[in-house]
Amino acid sequence: MADQTTELVKLSEGIKYTTSEHLNRNIYRHLRFRYPTYIFDQLSFEIDEEGVPYWVCPVKKFNIGLFGGATVGRVVLCNAVTGETTDYAIEEVPQWIDRAYSADLLVELYDYYGALKHGFLNSVLGQKDCLETTNGYNYLAIDDDVWVYTGVTSVSGDQSNVGFVLMNQRTMETKFYPIEGATEESAMSSAEGQVQNLKYKATFPLLLNISGEPTYFIALKDDAGLVKKYAMVNVQKYQLVAIGDTVSTCESQYNDLLLTNGVKEAEKDTREVQEITGRITRIAESVLEGNSHYYIMVEGSEEIFDVKVGDLIDIIRYDVGDEVTLEYKAGENVNLVVGLK
Secondary structure, eight states, rough: OSSSOOOOOOOOSSOOOTTTTTTTGGGHHHHHHTTTTTOOOEEEEEEOOOEEEEEEEEEEEETTTTTEEEEEEEEEETTTTOEEEEEEEGGGGTTTOOOOHHHHHHHHHHHHHHTTTTHHHHHHHHHHTTTTOOOOOEEEEEEEEEEEEEEEEETOOSSSSSSEEEETTOOEEEEEEEOOOHHHHHHHHHHHEEEEEEEEEOOEEEEEEEETTEEEEEEETTTOEEEEEEEEEEEETEEEEEEEEHHHHHHHHHHHHHHHHSOOOOOOOOOOOOEEEEEEEEEEEEHHHTTEEEEEETTOOOOOOOTTTTTTTGGGGGOOEEEEEEEEOOOOSSSEEEEEE
């Protein structure tokens, strides 16, 4: 999902049980004969750690009356090659399973909680603190589990979020994060507005922490469904939109926007200023992002020193063989010169 690469993996034996097979090899019919009393939720297709394909078949559990308060009580694993099945309680499902609870079921359960946490009458009359999820969701992979992400807004239907929620598709664990800001739809419209001449369509965003700022990360696709650009939109100031052809380019432009708009302060350079004196043994000139740089090597040292010509114009007076004193801050590959003597 990050770089759109695709790999075909062939199995030693073909998959025999699918949703499109006929007769008893149809997965729904196969499950019905094996477990006639079970009511299954949405099936999903996964592979285990050894690459064996399975159908993950959640079994509904009704907690209120006969058909109310539906959750998941058990999970049936069906080997897609052999048809063998294993029945697990929801607490005992293997770690490699990503989806025991469907995203739609988790969103429905959170909507019930948001609306009814102060009772049924409050959900109809006063609607104090009543919340609901926004229109759409996406997925985040965290520590070998898949979490459903969606925004949370008030039931009054305003155009802002009060936070967002992460819901684990294997354990149903739910985490709410209070972050006020624009809804996902507003962020999508803002990103599309930046490339309106290209008519790209925005996907439902992910909420990421970029430089300490809650940020919507959005892919922009063309009519063929191919990702052409990426966008980052600040949640609290959704007029701040950065567009890039790659994720790294987009993030770099977004960080520049945060700095120029005063959302983030530039990190202070706490490196100690050091000094070296010696004859220049080599000078090389380069242009980076439109700025001229001199790279200098000094006798008795293997270090490389970077001099920004615009900041230290006197460097043009020096040549190979001249003695110079450089004040610099140490770096990983090159040392940044901050003064000349």
